[in-house]
Every structure is written in C-alpha cells, then in structure tokens.
Amino acid sequence: MSLLAAIAALLVQIPSGSDRLDNVELTFRDVDVKDDYDQDQWNPALAHMTFSLQSVVDEREDPQSNKIGFCQEKKLPVTTKSNIAAFAGQGVARVFYRTKIRTAPEGNKLYLGLVKLYVEEGNTYEAKLGIRYTVLGPKGDTLYSRVVHSTSQRWGRTYSYDNYMETIAGAFYSNVDEFLKKPLRGQQEP
Numbered sequence: 001m002s003l004l005a006a007i008a009a010l011l012v013q014i015p016s017g018s019d020r021l022d023n024v025e026l027t028f029r030d031v032d033v034k035d036d037y038d039q040d041q042w043n044p045a046l047a048h049m050t051f052s053l054q055s056v057v058d059e060r061e062d063p064q065s066n067k068i069g070f071c072q073e074k075k076l077p078v079t080t081k082s083n084i085a086a087f088a089g090q091g092v093a094r095v096f097y098r099t100k101i102r103t104a105p106e107g108n109k110l111y112l113g114l115v116k117l118y119v120e121e122g123n124t125y126e127a128k129l130g131i132r133y134t135v136l137g138p139k140g141d142t143l144y145s146r147v148v149h150s151t152s153q154r155w156g157r158t159y160s161y162d163n164y165m166e167t168i169a170g171a172f173y174s175n176v177d178e179f180l181k182k183p184l185r186g187q188q189e190p
Contacts, residue, residue: 026080037177069120111132
C-alpha cells in the first residue's frame with residue numbers, strides 16, 4: 001500500500017468534527033421492543049398500580065460526567081449535552097405510556113435514582129442501565145425499593161447516533177420490565 005493510500009485510509013476512519021458524537025441530544029426512540037419485555041411475567045400488584053412519577057436523582061459514580069458511551073473501533077467517546085437523570089425519568093415515563101402502565105398525580109409516589117446509563121459499542125451496541133425504584137404507598141410507607149439493572153443489544157452501523165439512542169431505548173424497556181416482575185415488600189418471590 002502506498003503512503004498516500006495509507007493516509008487516505010486513516011483519514012476515512014477518523015470522524016470529522018461534525019461526525020463525532022459530542023454533546024448529542026438524548027432522544028427516546030420508539031423501537032420494536034417485543035424482545036425487551038414480557039407482560040405475562042409482570043407482578044399484577046405492580047402492573048395494575050397507578051404511579052405518580054416524582055423526582056429523579058443522579059446516583060451515577062460521577063454525576064457530573066456527560067459521557068454516555070464509547071466506540072471501541074474508533075476509540076471515541078459519546079457525550080451528551082442533555083440532563084441524563086431527567087432523560088432517565090422521561091424514558092421510564094415513555095415506557096409506562098407505551099406499555100399502558102397507569103400514571104396520575106394521585107398515584108403511589110415513584111422516586112427514581114439513575115445508577116448507570118452507558119453504551120459500549122464493540123461488535124454490537126450494548127446499553128447498560130441501572131435505576132433505583134422506590135414506591136411509596138398512600139400513607140408514605142415503602143412498598144418497593146430496589147435497584148434494577150438491565151441491558152439491551154442492537155446491531156448496526158458503527159458510531160451511529162440512531163443506534164446509540166435505539167439501544168438506550170431498548171434498555172429502558174428491559175429495565176421497566178424487570179421492575180414490574182419483582183415482588184412488593186412483603187410479597188414472596190415467584
């Protein structure tokens with residue numbers, strides 16, 4: 001390979017400033033999620049509950065970090081300008097809406113803590129999401145409190161904004177699915 005051809009090949013691999021996924025806007029993608037949740041396994045006590053979404057707290061190891069992913073092939077990070085914790089609350093609300101989980105101001109108070117949101121891109125896109133769910137009953141008693149971890153994998157073109165957002169959306173569906181499968185405080189494990 002000539003020196004000129006080698007330089008040209010290297011330049012193709014390095015994204016220009018506009019191709020980099022720096023300070024992207026987090027957007028929730030409505031994706032085909034048939035593999036990301038299974039309503040038949042949901043705990044009826046949770047699935048039929050009405051929730052009032054309250055605050056979302058950023059509990060990540062570094063709440064100031066705007067890094068949401070990394071592309072192994074290009075050795076480039078993915079960063080966001082969005083409020084990551086607020087996006088997590090919007091993601092849970094969107095999944096509740098799409099899966100017909102009831103929400104209303106007078107419902108059981110649901111507090112969220114974002115523990116992890118990160119996409120590692122290697123051969124596939126793999127999102128890892130951790131959310132602390134705390135549900136308080138009408139008298140303020142804790143009905144449920146635990147961290148739920150989930151993952152989602154997608155295939156696609158490398159270092160693609162759409163693929164990152166779709167993988168994150170899949171992780172939200174998986175996460176809510178896992179939340180709704182768990183027993184309330186005092187209930188037996190299935």
